[in-house]
Amino acid sequence: MEHKPTIEDVAKLANVSIATVSRVINNQGGVRKATEERILKAIEELGYIRSAVARSMKRKETYTIGVIVPDIKNPFFPLVISGIEQKAREKGYYTILSSTNESPIVEEEIVKIFIERGVDGVIITTANEDGDHIKLLQEQGIPVVAVDRAIKRFDVDTVLVDNVNGAYLAVRHLILQGHKKIAIICGPQETTPGYERFLGYKKALEEYNIPLDESMVKQGDFMEASGYKATQELFTLKEKPTAIFSSNNLMTIGCLKALMDLDWKLGEEVSFIGFDDVDIATFIKPKLSVVSRPMTNLGEIAFQLLYERIHFKENLPKRKYLLSPELKIRESCRLGNLIF
Amino acid sequence: MEHKPTIEDVAKLANVSIATVSRVINNQGGVRKATEERILKAIEELGYIRSAVARSMKRKETYTIGVIVPDIKNPFFPLVISGIEQKAREKGYYTILSSTNESPIVEEEIVKIFIERGVDGVIITTANEDGDHIKLLQEQGIPVVAVDRAIKRFDVDTVLVDNVNGAYLAVRHLILQGHKKIAIICGPQETTPGYERFLGYKKALEEYNIPLDESMVKQGDFMEASGYKATQELFTLKEKPTAIFSSNNLMTIGCLKALMDLDWKLGEEVSFIGFDDVDIATFIKPKLSVVSRPMTNLGEIAFQLLYERIHFKENLPKRKYLLSPELKIRESCRLGNLIF
DNA sequence: ATGAAAGCGCTAACAT
DNA sequence: ATGTTAGCGCTTTCAT
Numbered sequence A, B: 001m002e003h004k005p006t007i008e009d010v011a012k013l014a015n016v017s018i019a020t021v022s023r024v025i026n027n028q029g030g031v032r033k034a035t036e037e038r039i040l041k042a043i044e045e046l047g048y049i050r051s052a053v054a055r056s057m058k059r060k061e062t063y064t065i066g067v068i069v070p071d072i073k074n075p076f077f078p079l080v081i082s083g084i085e086q087k088a089r090e091k092g093y094y095t096i097l098s099s100t101n102e103s104p105i106v107e108e109e110i111v112k113i114f115i116e117r118g119v120d121g122v123i124i125t126t127a128n129e130d131g132d133h134i135k136l137l138q139e140q141g142i143p144v145v146a147v148d149r150a151i152k153r154f155d156v157d158t159v160l161v162d163n164v165n166g167a168y169l170a171v172r173h174l175i176l177q178g179h180k181k182i183a184i185i186c187g188p189q190e191t192t193p194g195y196e197r198f199l200g201y202k203k204a205l206e207e208y209n210i211p212l213d214e215s216m217v218k219q220g221d222f223m224e225a226s227g228y229k230a231t232q233e234l235f236t237l238k239e240k241p242t243a244i245f246s247s248n249n250l251m252t253i254g255c256l257k258a259l260m261d262l263d264w265k266l267g268e269e270v271s272f273i274g275f276d277d278v279d280i281a282t283f284i285k286p287k288l289s290v291v292s293r294p295m296t297n298l299g300e301i302a303f304q305l306l307y308e309r310i311h312f313k314e315n316l317p318k319r320k321y322l323l324s325p326e327l328k329i330r331e332s333c334r335l336g337n338l339i340f
Numbered sequence C: 001a002t003g004a005a006a007g008c009g010c011t012a013a014c015a016t
Numbered sequence D: 001a002t003g004t005t006a007g008c009g010c011t012t013t014c015a016t
Helices: A007-014 A018-025 A033-046 A052-059 A076-090 A104-116 A133-139 A163-176 A192-207 A224-236 A249-262 A295-311 B007-014 B018-025 B033-046 B052-059 B076-090 B104-116 B133-139 B163-176 B192-207 B224-236 B249-262 B295-311
Strands: A064-069 A094-099 A121-124 A144-147 A157-161 A182-186 A217-219 A243-246 A271-275 A289-292 A320-323 A326-328 B064-069 B094-099 B121-124 B144-147 B157-161 B182-186 B217-219 B243-246 B271-275 B289-292 B320-323 B326-328
Touching: A007 A018, A007 A033, A018 A033, A052 B052, A064 A076, A064 A104, A076 A094, A076 A295, A076 B076, A076 B094, A094 B076, A104 A133, A121 A295, A133 A144, A144 A295, A157 A163, A157 A295, A163 A182, A163 A192, A163 A243, A163 A271, A163 A289, A163 A326, A182 A192, A182 A224, A217 A224, A224 A243, A224 A249, A243 A249, A249 A271, A295 A320, B007 B018, B007 B033, B018 B033, B064 B076, B064 B104, B076 B094, B076 B295, B104 B133, B121 B295, B133 B144, B144 B295, B157 B163, B157 B295, B163 B182, B163 B192, B163 B243, B163 B271, B163 B289, B163 B326, B182 B192, B182 B224, B217 B224, B224 B243, B224 B249, B243 B249, B249 B271, B295 B320
Parallel strands: A064 A094, A064 A121, A121 A144, A144 A157, A157 A320, A182 A217, A182 A243, A243 A271, A271 A289, B064 B094, B064 B121, B121 B144, B144 B157, B157 B320, B182 B217, B182 B243, B243 B271, B271 B289
Antiparallel strands: A094 B094, A289 A326, B289 B326
16 A cells, blocks of 8 residues: 555545545534445545544544553453453543553653553552652643552542451451461552551451461562462461461462472461462362452443543542452361361 | 643743754754753753654654453463563553454454554454454554464464474373373364364374274363363263363363362373463362463564564564473373273 | 634754 | 754634
């Protein structure tokens, strides 16, 4: 092809002005049937496809939303993305996706690029809740929706899971089974999920008057290796925990691997509940009890919020969604007293 | 903000022409140090961010690549995407991502939108290897790279895994262990991976003079449920298989679940090898033997091919990469004769 | 119902 | 080293 057909080529072939062609391709009406048909035929004939770039240029909107996640390899995020992408496409929006690998620096770069590209909105699970980069977005008037992790210093629409309650339910369950020495493998305390899940853990202990034992609290970073390490450390304690609560899916995997390697019998010598369901949960014996979240749903709601914000910018209060996680009791927690 | 600062605002504030500003923001050199600094200061002051849309309009390139996958929830794809996205970002490209849910209709829609949006290239795992929609891309001169599934009717750069060989290695291993009644859970035969893995299965059987037994061949669709169903059917056979080869990860999961439900003892009563590693592989007892592919690598290579094609369109032969899968023997296949 | 024309923000060729 | 200017392909008044 010599040069891609433009609206002008169509106009010429159909013997009308470009304005009329524009009316037709945008279904604006006010065009005589016959004319419209002539134009449609010309479009067909030339294989004309309108340029979204030129259109965006003029209209100042790209029908593109930016999605930023910390780690696309964590199975949690593809599910969230799936929810976003699905709903977005229904509304004619497409998503440009980037994964930061938990790097605030990369995240800031990405934000800048997204601004350059004129995204109509951003859905983000930030690697830096305290960061200043969200300000850039706000200055440009670009709506932001935070998913799974809050944004601390700026007021944005947010859809979170009730982490405190999720962790609370899990730990309470353990307590009610008779456990007293319950360990937690924490996520980073500077992230909402990491901090809140620890909060839920403490809340349950307090409620049942179990003093917090520092040796039962292990710091992790939401990555598999840290779950492994934490479990090893727990195992070396003279007073081992009789139950473990892991703060996320990847650390659960690490923990499980350590359990196997240490020959520390899951469900017998040590009970377990993890935050987030994992594929393996129903395969291992005993089956894993977990706190499960509605991930695709999280994404769908996030897009919905963003969509509303894009279209009714001014007169909308900031909204905070808090989805309830669900405790799925399977087989990995036995009665605590059986152990003694 | 009243209106977003443009290159013109910067020019005015710095007392230069927009051409000079353009030179600076594109690092083209040929600008006096002092002038450059003045411009940089103006940019800073105004919080100017250049519009990628306007730039794309002029340059006829968007630095955006379209990525189309059939099912983002299949853990295989996030890993591929991760490889693509990583490499792309390094080169200044961003990815617009869409998942077709294996629908050719959705896929064609997406292709059209991607063309409208002027993507510089497309990386696709198609849901329709026979489809005509790739032609649209080619007509526009948009480079295409096929990943994991070939494109039949058009000549594009391709990066595949050697499915035949992967399946062959797995089945041969089973045969060498003494198995003769080896079942296969197939993927859709109209997809390259589905067909080729069946080919590898047949090749191994032939090589060892084991006649193909139709009752050992179950059709699946790469989804979990079909793996479950196939396994159930296999179990009802009067002559049960002594080994099963599953053609992909999700069907492996389904198969495993069925095995548990049927109390059909993995590794004892029935050996198993699956195509594609799965998270659970090393968690279940016995550990799963699998054919494993370099997924992130697949994505990296795909982007590399696309990148080269974008920049050296004309004078590049079509390339076909065939990555070798690796047989990971763990514990799920025992000697076949032990069974008798 | 249709057309003429301005202009979105930038790049690049050409001039100075 | 810097400026002038002509588009890129569209949408959108404002005329007719």
